[in-house]
Amino acid sequence: MVPKAGFSREDLCLVCQDTATGYHYGVPSCNGCKTFFRRTIMKRQKYICQNENNCPVDKSIRCACRFCRFEKCLQVGMNKNALQQSREPIGYTKRTRRVPRKVSFDSSLSEEDSSVGTPERITPPESPEEVYSLSDNYLKVLSSREKCANDLRLSEYLPKRSLKEALCSKPLLSDPNFMNKHGYPSLRHTFSELRFIQQSDYHYWHERDWFLLTEYAKSFEIFQYFPYEDKVQLVRHAGITIPVLVQCFNSPNMGPDTVVFPDGAYFDRTHEPSRPAGLNKKKYQMLDLVLKPMRDIQVDHVEFAAFKAITFLNPDAEISLESKRIITDERVAITKQLYSYMVRKDGIEIALERFSRLILMSSSMSKMACESKEAVWIADFFMNIGFSNFAKELFFGENEDENEMKMWS
Amino acid sequence: MVPKAGFSREDLCLVCQDTATGYHYGVPSCNGCKTFFRRTIMKRQKYICQNENNCPVDKSIRCACRFCRFEKCLQVGMNKNALQQSREPIGYTKRTRRVPRKVSFDSSLSEEDSSVGTPERITPPESPEEVYSLSDNYLKVLSSREKCANDLRLSEYLPKRSLKEALCSKPLLSDPNFMNKHGYPSLRHTFSELRFIQQSDYHYWHERDWFLLTEYAKSFEIFQYFPYEDKVQLVRHAGITIPVLVQCFNSPNMGPDTVVFPDGAYFDRTHEPSRPAGLNKKKYQMLDLVLKPMRDIQVDHVEFAAFKAITFLNPDAEISLESKRIITDERVAITKQLYSYMVRKDGIEIALERFSRLILMSSSMSKMACESKEAVWIADFFMNIGFSNFAKELFFGENEDENEMKMWS
DNA sequence: CGTTTGTGGTCAAAGGTCAG
DNA sequence: TCTGACCTTTGACCACAAAC
Numbered sequence: 001m002v003p004k005a006g007f008s009r010e011d012l013c014l015v016c017q018d019t020a021t022g023y024h025y026g027v028p029s030c031n032g033c034k035t036f037f038r039r040t041i042m043k044r045q046k047y048i049c050q051n052e053n054n055c056p057v058d059k060s061i062r063c064a065c066r067f068c069r070f071e072k073c074l075q076v077g078m079n080k081n082a083l084q085q086s087r088e089p090i091g092y093t094k095r096t097r098r099v100p101r102k103v104s105f106d107s108s109l110s111e112e113d114s115s116v117g118t119p120e121r122i123t124p125p126e127s128p129e130e131v132y133s134l135s136d137n138y139l140k141v142l143s144s145r146e147k148c149a150n151d152l153r154l155s156e157y158l159p160k161r162s163l164k165e166a167l168c169s170k171p172l173l174s175d176p177n178f179m180n181k182h183g184y185p186s187l188r189h190t191f192s193e194l195r196f197i198q199q200s201d202y203h204y205w206h207e208r209d210w211f212l213l214t215e216y217a218k219s220f221e222i223f224q225y226f227p228y229e230d231k232v233q234l235v236r237h238a239g240i241t242i243p244v245l246v247q248c249f250n251s252p253n254m255g256p257d258t259v260v261f262p263d264g265a266y267f268d269r270t271h272e273p274s275r276p277a278g279l280n281k282k283k284y285q286m287l288d289l290v291l292k293p294m295r296d297i298q299v300d301h302v303e304f305a306a307f308k309a310i311t312f313l314n315p316d317a318e319i320s321l322e323s324k325r326i327i328t329d330e331r332v333a334i335t336k337q338l339y340s341y342m343v344r345k346d347g348i349e350i351a352l353e354r355f356s357r358l359i360l361m362s363s364s365m366s367k368m369a370c371e372s373k374e375a376v377w378i379a380d381f382f383m384n385i386g387f388s389n390f391a392k393e394l395f396f397g398e399n400e401d402e403n404e405m406k407m408w409s
Numbered sequence: 410m411v412p413k414a415g416f417s418r419e420d421l422c423l424v425c426q427d428t429a430t431g432y433h434y435g436v437p438s439c440n441g442c443k444t445f446f447r448r449t450i451m452k453r454q455k456y457i458c459q460n461e462n463n464c465p466v467d468k469s470i471r472c473a474c475r476f477c478r479f480e481k482c483l484q485v486g487m488n489k490n491a492l493q494q495s496r497e498p499i500g501y502t503k504r505t506r507r508v509p510r511k512v513s514f515d516s517s518l519s520e521e522d523s524s525v526g527t528p529e530r531i532t533p534p535e536s537p538e539e540v541y542s543l544s545d546n547y548l549k550v551l552s553s554r555e556k557c558a559n560d561l562r563l564s565e566y567l568p569k570r571s572l573k574e575a576l577c578s579k580p581l582l583s584d585p586n587f588m589n590k591h592g593y594p595s596l597r598h599t600f601s602e603l604r605f606i607q608q609s610d611y612h613y614w615h616e617r618d619w620f621l622l623t624e625y626a627k628s629f630e631i632f633q634y635f636p637y638e639d640k641v642q643l644v645r646h647a648g649i650t651i652p653v654l655v656q657c658f659n660s661p662n663m664g665p666d667t668v669v670f671p672d673g674a675y676f677d678r679t680h681e682p683s684r685p686a687g688l689n690k691k692k693y694q695m696l697d698l699v700l701k702p703m704r705d706i707q708v709d710h711v712e713f714a715a716f717k718a719i720t721f722l723n724p725d726a727e728i729s730l731e732s733k734r735i736i737t738d739e740r741v742a743i744t745k746q747l748y749s750y751m752v753r754k755d756g757i758e759i760a761l762e763r764f765s766r767l768i769l770m771s772s773s774m775s776k777m778a779c780e781s782k783e784a785v786w787i788a789d790f791f792m793n794i795g796f797s798n799f800a801k802e803l804f805f806g807e808n809e810d811e812n813e814m815k816m817w818s
Numbered sequence: 819c820g821t822t823t824g825t826g827g828t829c830a831a832a833g834g835t836c837a838g
Numbered sequence: 839t840c841t842g843a844c845c846t847t848t849g850a851c852c853a854c855a856a857a858c
Contacts, residue, residue, distance in 0.1 A: 085470045088472065088473055137461075289725065315773070316698065316772065316776045321697075328766075335765040335769065343484055344480070347488065347490070348484075348488060352745045353741060353745065359765075359769070360768070363725065363771040363772045364725050365772065366773070367776075367778070370775070370779035
């Protein structure tokens with residue numbers, strides 16, 4: 001693209017002697033020969049001369065023999081290497097060609113200024129506008145799945161079933177018939193009539209959110225291929241963290257320390273003496289490690305969907321090595337897309353900050369998962385809180401011996 | 410001049426790998442990508458990818474997909490705000506400096522001077538912005554500090570002292586006199602004469618690595634300002650993870666399941682019946698959750714230094730809210746710096762993959778921290794393993810009552 | 819006060835378009 | 839179909855100002 005010294009508009013195309021429009025592929029040449037050369041190379045076209053391979057080539061008859069025209073292009077020095085890789089199509093929406101000008105002798109030197117001379121001053125955008133990307137296909141899937149899960153959470157639907165039934169039955173979230181029938185809010189779940197939470201509310205929402213967790217798990221394609229024992233372990237490992245995440249994110253913001261459930265039950269930093277000390281402590285962890293950071297970062301629903309998936313797909317669960325590998329790969333893929341999404345949304349500076357904070361929350365989630373299981377176990381064992389059979393299956397396995405093993409392993 | 414070790418790609422455009430002409434909008438880049446980025450922003454252009462939004466972008470085909478090219482510009486960190494927003498026909502803003510040059514100490518990474526103590530940052534961070542700008546040097550500081558720590562680990566030096574003495578005494582790693590005197594390898598610590606590990610070896614290396622942990626902790630400038638109780642909690646929380654990290658990273662690669670200590674003691678996946686079941690299980694976790702991933706990712710020493718700091722600066726420890734905040738900010742700053750380093754080293758695609766895998770390891774570390782404390786407690790309580798007083802202080806606190814509280818809280 | 823660095827602008831020369 | 843006048847995009851190079 002360095003202007004060749006000494007070129008003037010009077011120069012002629014070295015191929016056909018037409019008026020040259022500049023240097024093309026290293027040679028002063030006209031538009032026609034330039035385009036002809038490029039097309040020939042790009043389409044790898046081969047020509048054959050009908051005569052003696054020495055046809056004359058000039059402006060009037062340059063189209064007569066393509067073989068000899070191309071030969072001439074090469075002879076005068078057109079350089080194949082000056083061709084570039086195909087570019088993206090521009091796709092003109094409409095023909096913006098100027099009104100054909102009458103050709104005159106002097107217009108060629110002065111015409112530029114009329115249209116090009118005073119372009120309006122282009123200024124950068126004042127504010128960053130939304131640049132949402134379609135590149136994050138998986139994120140969109142996760143996000144709409146999250147929407148369905150929330151619809152179901154607000155509904156009345158809550159089946160009684162064993163853990164095995166829950167994990168092996170047909171997925172509901174991806175079933176349009178089911179969702180049409182049940183996926184609308186219950187009148188009781190409209191976040192109205194606030195009242196302080198009671199034991200029965202905790203139970204109700206834990207049961208609901210554990211039910212939702214099993215459906216959420218099944219909504220991952222990879223999940224169906226895992227051995228049953230891995231499914232149980234994965235859901236068990238997420239048994240505390242996912243409900244906590246869901247409860248925090250879906251709570252309307254009624255102050256920094258308040259979590260509201262859809263039926264209006266709420267809790268805050270109030271110490272509840274009737275609950276085991278461990279569960280009170282977990283409540284504070286939930287406020288400090290999840291609610292506050294998520295509000296600080298201002299996690300949006302796409303980011304939430306991704307982070308929830310990252311939290312669920314935890315290779316630290318006690319599953320087979322093959323399942324660990326699959327889960328890790330899935331997790332990394334989501335993490336990468338999440339980063340891309342955040343960069344597009346906020347720009348690199350802010351995105352890297354928010355991304356780091358969000359991803360580093362996963363270590364807090366792990367801590368909660370680990371400690372809470374212990375606390376739940378102790379709560380049940382010593383306080384006789386009375387979990388449902390489903391919850392006991394979820395956390396403790398099918399029999400008491402297994403529990404003992406877990407406690408001391 | 411600070412040598413640019415590890416920044417081998419600095420002369421290449423991070424977007425397309427063409428020769429970079431300098432930093433543009435915050436990123437080493439070529440003229441083409443620079444101009445492309447500016448034009449896209451100025452003209453508010455939106456592109457659509459014809460494929461899967463993951464087109465490769467390099468010198469030869471960078472024009473093939475403008476969507477993916479622009480996406481990559483953002484990914485590698487091109488900053489929209491670096492475009493000048495002035496309404497004047499020509500407006501210039503302040504240049505964006507990438508490395509503050511005012512600090513003149515630079516012995517950190519020079520070759521032979523490893524015995525010299527690591528200088529800490531001279532001025533404490535007054536604002537988040539200052540932390541960020543200084544953090545360009547932060548990885549270098551962490552990396553050379555790590556070198557000192559390893560020198561001390563290989564030495565003979567191992568004082569007997571209480572936890573309080575350890576945490577409140579003068580930092581040794583940054584003391585050139587001390588490091589000159591003691592920071593050279595012991596003859597016994599040369600990784601020769603392999604032999605299977607014994608109980609006494611475990612004890613010896615745990616004691617060494619706990620000693621090193623306290624010195625490592627003190628090497629953080631923020632650490633000295635924490636209340637004593639927070640210091641204890643922070644070190645306690647890192648009591649398992651940091652030694653495990655150090656042992657894995659510094660072990661020569663003698664196969665996928667083998668960890669070798671400097672004196673030649675090694676362990677592998679062999680079940681050791683004489684050890685408590687919990688500690689055997691932790692050993693497997695160490696191999697699966699730390700050794701294997703670190704070798705898969707091929708963590709280099711700068712990345713290791715950063716990840717170790719991220720692991721140590723864990724806001725999940727039971728410390729005051731103010732300390733949590735300080736630690737989180739420090740952690741996030743290191744994380745951002747680590748990401749930048751990896752992008753410079755590997756390019757965006759590989760870096761994002763490796764970064765995600767590495768950062769997500771922090772949740773495994775949290776799990777280990779949580780479960781291991783429990784296992785250590787049980788090991789001591791039931792198996793009478795016989796930890797030193799120092800270890801007991803580290804893990805269980807000063808008195809038995811505190812232990813009981815922790816167990817059931 | 820000169821050098822280095824990173825802005826924005828320029829325009830020759832690439833590639834793409836579509837009536838003829 | 840192929841052609842080529844016309845159009846858009848690209849990037850090497852330049853001037854300028856701020857930082858060093």
